[in-house]
Amino acid sequence: MDAPFYWIPFFPLLGFLINGLIGLRRFSNRAVHAVAVAAVGLSFLTALWSCGALLAAGNVAGEKVLFTWIPANLIHLADQVSGASFQIAFAFRFDALTAVMCLVVTGVGLLIHIYSIGYMAHDKSYARFFAYLNLFTAAMLVLVLGANLAVMFIGWEGVGLCSYLLIGFWFTKDSAAQAGKKAFITNRIGDFGFLLGAGLLLWFLGTMDFNAIAAGVTQGLLTKSVATAAALLLFLGATGKSAQLPLYTWLPDAMEGPTPVSALIHAATMVTAGVYMVARLNVLFTFSGTALTVVALTGGLTACYAATMGLVQFDIKRVLAYSTISQIGYMFLGLGVGAYSAGIFHLMTHAFFKSLLFLAAGSVIHALSGEQDMRRMGGLRRRIPQTYVVFLIGAIAIAGLPPFAGFFSKDEILAAAFASGQYTAWALGMVGALMTAFYMFRLIFMTFFGPERMTHEVAYHIHESPRIMLRPLQILAGLSLIGGWVGLPAVLQGGAWFGRFLAPVTGHHAVHLSHGLELGLMVASIGVALAGIAAAYYIYVRKDGQPARAFAAGLQPLYTLVQNKYYVDELYNNVIVGGCKRLGILFARFDLGIIDGVVNGAAWLTRLVSKLSILFDGSVVDGAVNGVAHVHQRYGRMLRRLQSGYLYNYALAVVLGMVLLISFVLIY
């Protein structure tokens, strides 16, 4: 293929540099967003072009080495008898998987950039916002284009940095600054696994290139246990970036960032990087087997666990945050049962409907002058009908009703889980689906139905968002409706085109189920979704939330536990963060007390001995005449005089010495 796909990340990078270096001081808002949107727009067009070229070339990947990043070094491999020349090329590769990711990142990214023009219009750090957003887009594109683990890691950390900067965008708010830091450090724990996993692969294979890793695994250069260790270490990295158990706690806090950021980074793109990484290394994970099972169970558990917390949130963005954690769990569940393309399919549809939900939530928040608590909303469907419609579409899509996008991708994952015999994972997924439908419609009903619970002041100011915000929402709503059709399964007379497109990268995954069983599963998952919606309708519309309050009161301890996020934050804070702090204080005391104790003790001893000898000298020389006190005084005075002259003398001596040295050499 001959499209310039390697240009894709450079437009947003350029946009970042222009806005960051010049725009920040000199540009009007209009110029700032023109640059930023144009940059992402050009990326999107290049991605489309490259995608077309990829299809035209028969789905054969393109590769471009830009330059040698780390030049060759000899390393000894794990077998002890051979070495490898290890070097890292700054190389990009464009294949089907990258194509999907690039289109999602630039496509959804473009819509969110446009939406931000309206959402951030009154923020005084307008240029900074767009500069960061562009930098993020560039980093994310490097992540998905990188041809080896090291280049991927540039993007991996780059998106983490932008996430840090954007969560803490309103840095005067302590909670925002705190949340940004928490996100970065939690991700660093994941990176620890990433680096060690990469190191292990390097030690055994002598390379970090994705193709070479896959080839090495196929050629049997890794034992199962090594492959499992490497895969699990890398997966630790994925759990950090993609907010899975046990490293998920940063994502709900990340909602401190502006809403477009939540939509772009913490829903549609960055948090799915872990999913992308596992899919990229599918050969390794499949070979290990054990690692794959861990992925499936982590995904299934997270999907269910996060959903329980989504049930009891009142902050509209936090509901969506837990929902994101849960949905990414589904993606991992899909990957973990070997249905890599299904996981990526869900990644794509999720990008559509979850960014839609976040942006629509932003529109609600915008309308309510910043209110995020659903207990002070209600009845909004009459006041902001356009937002309501798109929100409803997003909710149906995530709940998983046909023909909306989420249905096809989630169903493919659940069918694959069932077919692979991982019934536990499948059951977790079904329970999660029930809760998803419930909490999402709980959100819809609390926000858009029932009586208006906001203050008069807020109610008075309610307004529909401007067109620049609504248009991207409507496009995303369209995608949430039809986006799943590219993966229409055979049982519904579709061609499962999406899976076939990805097959060169992820391998072909056939679900071996009879048509009847497959249709049955489909009906079951629709039934579960409908049950969740119906329950939400009964509780929050018919009974105005009364049963929920009664339930909470009846099961007070359980409710409190979930409401407080199972106290995991407190656990982490006290044990890990607190432990590090306590050790830090202990070690600092060790420095001051023990080590410096020895050092100062030695100095004290020396001074004591010298004092004694002075005393001795003094008493011998003129001890008969003067008292001890007098001696002290005298020596003190003498030492003082000596010292002030001493500085100069010493310095002068050094200079003279140097001069002598040179002249000596020159004369010689």
Next chain:
Amino acid sequence: MTILGVPILSLITFFPLLGMLLILCLPAARIGAIKWTANIVTAIEFLLTLALLGGFQATASGMQFMEQRNWFLNIQYLMGIDGISLLLILLTSLLTFIATLSSWSAIKDRLKEYYAFLLLLEVGMVGVFVSLDLVLFYVFWEVMLVPMYFLIGIWGGERKLYAAIKFFLYTLFGSVLMLVDILVLYHHYGHTNLLTMISSGSRLAGTVQLWVFAAFFVGFAIKVPMFPFHTWLPDAHVEAPTAGSVLLAGVLLKMGTYGFVRFSLPLFPEASYAFMPVIMVLALIAIVYGALVSLMQKDMKKLIAYSSVSHMGFVVLGIFAMTPLALKGAILQMVNHGISTGALFLIVGIVYERRHTRLIAEYGGLSARMPVYAAVFLIMTLSSIGLPGLNGFIGEFMILMGTFPVSWLWTAIASTGIILGAAYMLWLYQRVMFGKLDNPANQSLADLNLRELCTFLPLIVMAVWIGLYPKPFLTILDKPVENIVRLVHPEYYNIPLQKPPTAVAPSHGAAAGHEVK
């Protein structure tokens, strides 16, 4: 290579001394002239060291620009550089220039002596990196000690005398051990020419080599500083004036690790191997211990000082892993640490000059008042925590990947330093820059002026350059590192190369069929 008839290494070593004499001749009252002289001299010195690049053969194996004269008693005036020294010399001259420039308005009394000492310090630093005779090396090593002692003792903070004497005695203790070592070596070889010592192939016998290695090790370890010899560093840094801290962290700490690379490994290969596990454990302790202590500091300079202990632990780890990848990473990391930590001390210096406090709690929310400062601080924080795309990552990554084949456990423990590094630096950044600007004393802080910005720009450029395109820096390290690895591990390069795995069946699709443009 000569400039104006003077051999270049002698020239770059003693040119600052000329500047110093010039300043000593100026009347103390002529402040402007003194400042300008010092700045111009260090700038010219930097350009002179850049001129080295003109004649330097990146792929040559031996020492270059050699100068050799007999001095006395078989002791030689022997100078020469390879890629390792070249990088460190460039770092030294750049940082000295920046440190001088940063002192412009920070130093208000006894300017003449201040600048004189600064230039004398540069003589010592450059001298150490060009000397290839042990006695000559020792002379410059000691020369370096004195001006730093005075810089801390005269222009330092409240506890300057304690810090200066602690610094002096700690280092002197190490130097004395080194001196004894040099005498032992002189006795064994009959001369102190490092190159001949190495090429002669004769090594000190078993136990003697262990003792001599250990004594050298303590001398260098104090300088690095390695746990448990590190407690002079926080005090020295906290009390030193900004320029002193910059040079201390940026260059003086590298003397220790440079010593390991230049002397310990080539002269005592067997002992290096024997001591490797002990040193590795000390390096790992330094990484984790330094980071944890750093986390809990209330004083910005102390925090960065302890972070140096942690970062230098990485360098020692890389050196004693003794694989080309790790060793090269370690040497590059010396330069990286000089850049990022030098810059961080400048950054503290900026607000210290305005507010006269280094306590983190005194600050908060500065981003709102000082956006340019905030950006510079952020970039250097990221460089320090090893964000890919900036310099720190390359060094850390190479060290970790190069240590992995030696011990995955050591690598894993060292990697925790990366997590903690992010924790203490981002927490520092959060407490100083984020939050509300609620301390009245900070309400009118001025952002960076042009001169201050100029002290940072070269460092930022270097950080990005090394981060994105480290090839030129790593290429000149190829040969020297290979020489050292061959000395300590003669069989290392004899291993047969395995071809990297490539895709098998073309039917496997994308994996096979890519084309390279």
